[in-house]
């Protein structure tokens with residue numbers, strides 16, 4: 232076994248040691264949770280219960296509706312007051328503790344914190360830190376953790392892990408779609424996950440309101456740098472017109488970057504009542520949008536990153552488009 236294999240064996244053992252110490256476990260992920268966060272946390276929750284351990288899921292509301300088909304998610308807690316008095320906290324897919332959301336401060340009953348993540352910017356805030364930037368998703372890491380703990384891959388867990396990996400790889404369109412990511416997906420399918428059903432549920436079932444919002448957002452599409460950079464915006468007014476919130480815009484960020492000739496894109500969302508713009512960056516090829524996100528205090532991965540910028544929508548659009556073009560120049564220079 233190689234060195235990193237040994238290290239992960241040790242960290243898996245340490246994590247299971249904490250999880251089996253007699254306290255209930257609370258698994259959580261980041262605010263406006265995505266497929267990787269919710270799929271990974273829910274898979275671990277199922278796994279802990281399979282082993283006869285008391286476990287709870289906690290997510291900061293509002294929750295996106297697109298994952299509600301996943302079995303067991305209806306049992307998630309959304310108010311810190313519902314949590315047990317003392318518990319071990321497992322934080323998944325969060326680069327820093329504050330990413331959990333506003334409720335992070337209210338998680339006062341946590342005894343030990345286990346931090347499981349694949350962002351290389353991870354702040355190692357846990358008592359145990361299991362950080363693997365080489366993993367496509369936390370779903371991959373949870374698969375290994377469950378296997379190390381002797382948890383059989385049930386249909387429910389397989390659905391969750393497939394969801395985590397297929398969403399975080401951008402439906403297998405990002406460069407981190409490794410043989411390992413696909414091998415784990417294959418194991419999930421063998422265990423009963425149905426890719427055709429999951430992909431349809433996740434990516435091909437927008438509500439009429441979501442289609443209307445997408446139509447409105449497409450009206451703001453703008454090209455920069457001879458069509459190599461594209462930006463798109465969602466305004467407060469569009470949320471009002473369609474009746475859906477920022478949390479139900481999963482997949483919108485992929486629209487502009489999928490256009491022929493576009494190498495990098497930004498989706499800008501006006502966030503209700505806080506005066507800042509949430510920016511989701513995407514890229515094709517080797518352009519590193521995480522570096523652009525970091526300019527504005529954000530983070531993420533090479534092909535998918537994000538940040539929050541205070542300011543008026545059009546000012547933010549210009550700043551972000553400029554930075555993407557700068558990064559494009561820096562990347563294409565020999």
Ligand SMILES: [Mn+2]
Nearest residue numbers: 267324369399
């Ligand atoms: Mn992730």
